[in-house]
Amino acid sequence: MPMPEIKRVLLKLSGEVLMGEQEYGIDPGYVARLAEEVKTAKDSGLEVCLVIGGGNIFRGIAGAAKGLDRTTGDYMGMLATVMNALAMQNALEKLGVQTRVQSAIPMSSVCEPYIRRRAERHLEKGRIVIFAAGTGNPFFTTDTGAALRAAEMNCDALMKGTSVDGVYDSDPKHNPDATRFETVSYDHVLSQNLKVMDATAVALCRENDIPIVVFSIREKGNVARVLSGDGVQTIVQKDS
């Protein structure tokens, strides 16, 4: 299946992969490796928007399961994504890539607030814009934040780099016989409750006709392979 034509991409990286082989937090060596992947997308001529999850540090729902107020936990999760964004900014700038971090929760001593037109200007100047703090609202995820920013920034695709190499008919981490889709419709993902991405994010992409490309970010060189059409991935799109 050919990749959609992409000029501007929203790349969403799982927070969990920033742990590398650790069980928690940020492995700077691994972040440096991921930064090279992100640079590949930029070097291929794309305008790149970046969103990083927070699952390597904190998820509100996990805090709630242990008695923490859900909204407090969600704000903590959003703050975790800002830490990840700063780590990635640092790694990208070490590679000579110009970046700006924009946070949905204003914190002016740390990074810019999210301002769409300003983000546009950064992209025009060839900078990568890292959107942090998700949507800025509790009860959402960074997948939904990524879908929202992809729609606002008129991205041609949302590429989700995660720990699995696509969308399967059931969770491949629990079912070794699960089968991967080459392409699958938004409607199928939603009706079958396939959990590789949250339903709000998928619905937002469906409404705005933004293809979602799910691929593994764990293998080195995968961003380039996926972009050139030689990769392993699933494309979620409308029924063809």
Ligand SMILES: Nc1ncnc2c1ncn2[C@@H]1O[C@H](COP(=O)(O)OP(=O)(O)OP(=O)(O)O)[C@@H](O)[C@H]1O
């Ligand atoms: N049908 C499915 N196909 C593929 N993966 C699935 C499916 N159902 C559940 N998953 C799980 O979805 C997970 C990927 O989504 P998840 O939202 O957990 O990660 P992420 O968004 O990449 O991480 P983070 O929250 O750290 O940013 C994988 O761990 C995979 O096991």
Ligand SMILES: O=c1ccn([C@@H]2O[C@H](COP(=O)(O)O)[C@@H](O)[C@H]2O)c(=O)[nH]1
């Ligand atoms: O818009 C958002 C985005 C995120 N959160 C909270 O942050 C964590 C980490 O994000 P992941 O997408 O799970 O990596 C998430 O679990 C939420 O607790 C949020 O509240 N709103």
